[in-house]
Amino acid sequence: MTKELLQLLRKVTPEEERLRSGKKDIEKEIYTDQDSDVEDGFHIDAEKLLDDGKLIQIRTHTRFVHFPVHTHNFVEVVYMCQGSTHHVINGTDVELQEGELLFISQSAKQEIYPAKESDVAINFIVLPEFFDYGLAMMQKENNQLRSFVIDCLTGAKEDTGYLHFKVADVLPIQNLVENLIWTIVQKETNKRSIQQATMGLLFLQLMNQTDKMETAEKDKQQKLVIDVLSYIEAHYRDGDLDSLARQLHYDMRWLSKEIKKRTGQNYTDLVQNKRLNQAAYLLTTTNMNVMDVGLAVGYDNTSYFHRIFQKQFGVTPRKYRIDNAK
Numbered sequence: 001m002t003k004e005l006l007q008l009l010r011k012v013t014p015e016e017e018r019l020r021s022g023k024k025d026i027e028k029e030i031y032t033d034q035d036s037d038v039e040d041g042f043h044i045d046a047e048k049l050l051d052d053g054k055l056i057q058i059r060t061h062t063r064f065v066h067f068p069v070h071t072h073n074f075v076e077v078v079y080m081c082q083g084s085t086h087h088v089i090n091g092t093d094v095e096l097q098e099g100e101l102l103f104i105s106q107s108a109k110q111e112i113y114p115a116k117e118s119d120v121a122i123n124f125i126v127l128p129e130f131f132d133y134g135l136a137m138m139q140k141e142n143n144q145l146r147s148f149v150i151d152c153l154t155g156a157k158e159d160t161g162y163l164h165f166k167v168a169d170v171l172p173i174q175n176l177v178e179n180l181i182w183t184i185v186q187k188e189t190n191k192r193s194i195q196q197a198t199m200g201l202l203f204l205q206l207m208n209q210t211d212k213m214e215t216a217e218k219d220k221q222q223k224l225v226i227d228v229l230s231y232i233e234a235h236y237r238d239g240d241l242d243s244l245a246r247q248l249h250y251d252m253r254w255l256s257k258e259i260k261k262r263t264g265q266n267y268t269d270l271v272q273n274k275r276l277n278q279a280a281y282l283l284t285t286t287n288m289n290v291m292d293v294g295l296a297v298g299y300d301n302t303s304y305f306h307r308i309f310q311k312q313f314g315v316t317p318r319k320y321r322i323d324n325a326k
Contacts, residue, residue: 001081001082001174001178002178005178005181005182005185006081006082006120008185009060009081009120009122009181010082010117010120011060012117013060013062015027015030015062016062016063016064019062019063019064019065020064024065025065025068026062026065026067026068028042030048031044031045031048031049031070032044032045032048033045033048041068041069041070041071041109041111042068042069042070043070043071043072043073044070044071044072044073045072045073046072046073046074046125046127049074049125050074050125050127055126055127055129055130055192055196056124056125056126056127056130056184056195056199057124057125057184058122058123058124058125058181058184058185059122059123059125060120060121060122060123061078061085061112061115061119061120061121061122061123063114063115063116063117063119064114064115064116064117065114066111066112066113066114067111067112068111069109069110069111070109070110070111071108071109071110072104072106072110073106074106074125074126074127074128075103075104075105075106075126075127075128075131075153075154076103076104076110076123076124076125076126077101077102077103077104077123077124077126078096078101078102078104078121078122078123078124079100079101079102079121079122079124079177079181080096080097080098080099080100080101080102080119080120080121081098081120081121081122082098082118082119082120083098083115083116083118083119083120083121084096084097084098084119085112085113085115085119085121086112086113087102087110087111087112087113088110088111088112088113089104089108089109089110089161089162089216090108090109090110090161090162090216091216092161092162092216094162094164096121096164097166097168098168099167099168099169099174100164100165100166100167100168101164101165101167101173101177101206102162102163102164102165103153103162103163103164103165104161104162105152105153105154105160105161105162106128106153106154107160107161108160108161108162109161122181124180126199128150128153128154130195130196130199131150131153131154131196131199131200131203132196133193133196133197133200143207143233143277144229144232144233144270144273144274144277145207145226145229145230145232145233146203146204146207148225148226148229149163149203149207149226152222160215160222161215161216162215162216163213163214163215164213164214164215165206165209165212165213166212166213166214167206167209167212170205170209170212172205173202173205173206173209176198176201176202176205177202179198180195180198180199180202183195183198207230207233210226210227210230213226221258221262222262224248224258224262225259225262225263227248228244228248228255228259228263228267228270229270231244231247231248232270232271232274233274236271236274236275236278236297236298237275237296237297237298238298239271241255241256241267244267272308273312275297275298275299276297276308276309276312276313278296278297279293279294279296279297279305279309279317280309280313280320280324282296282297283317283320283321283324284320284321284324284325290302290305290306290317290318290321293317294306294317305317
């Protein structure tokens with residue numbers, strides 16, 4: 001991160017000044033209109049932190065104080081600019097180190113231990129709809145992996161608490177996060193599309209780094225699904241369940257049952273969906289002929305490719321291309 005931006009983010013806020021002057025607790029009125037705590041702590045409301053009409057906002061994490069148990073009605077993304085912070089999410093301790101990203105779902109319950117002045121973290125307050133534009137513009141293809149992760153974060157997968165990406169050494173991700181922070185800090189007009197596109201690019205990069213992702217022990221089955229979908233993204237042309245089971249160190253029969261249980265589809269169905277979605281994408285974004293598209297996504301038998309494509313989309317590949325021509 002540039003020295004100029006880091007210096008700006010290090011500044012002690014008025015709330016932090018009051019804490020350093022002897023105030024014991026956070027000022028809850030900054031975060032909520034609730035008169036009292038609820039059973040699971042207090043609830044942070046996006047409307048208190050977001051400017052009118054905004055889908056995303058950033059604020060530096062409040063240091064010098066224990067941030068009590070709370071929930072929130074937005075996706076929170078924490079980026080550690082410098083130092084570290086200690087979080088407890090759904091009862092699991094998470095140490096966030098410099099350069100790492102922590103995505104906290106809407107369904108999570110969180111508390112944070114006091115941070116020092118040298119610990120600088122940025123909290124992104126993100127409404128779920130902010131993700132739509134950036135992800136949609138990246139590819140027409142319906143990407144199962146990204147869709148699953150978004151569902152985890154927005155609360156559609158209610159048992160997911162957080163996704164912790166240890167990506168301090170991944171330069172493209174660091175650059176994208178810094179760019180995103182910079183465009184929000186500048187508060188210039190007409191920046192929403194840039195911010196949403198940057199978030200889409202960030203997701204594309206993160207989905208290539210799922211080996212650097214951690215989650216809570218009780219959320220391991222969500223991580224398993226992400227690992228399976230990541231493998232399919234990379235190996236949909238020629239991968240197989242046996243190879244995947246060996247890579248993940250699971251019994252193949254057990255893994256097959258878990259995939260069906262967790263996704264509602266078997267491994268073959270997931271691969272076929274990926275292949276056909278990729279074929280649809282190639283048909284509308286390239287000049288490849290239909291036979292070459294089928295070969296590119298893993299189908300050597302052209303007539304079989306035509307048959308299953310029509311079953312999936314209701315039209316032949318050629319008709320799909322014509323109907324979706326730009």
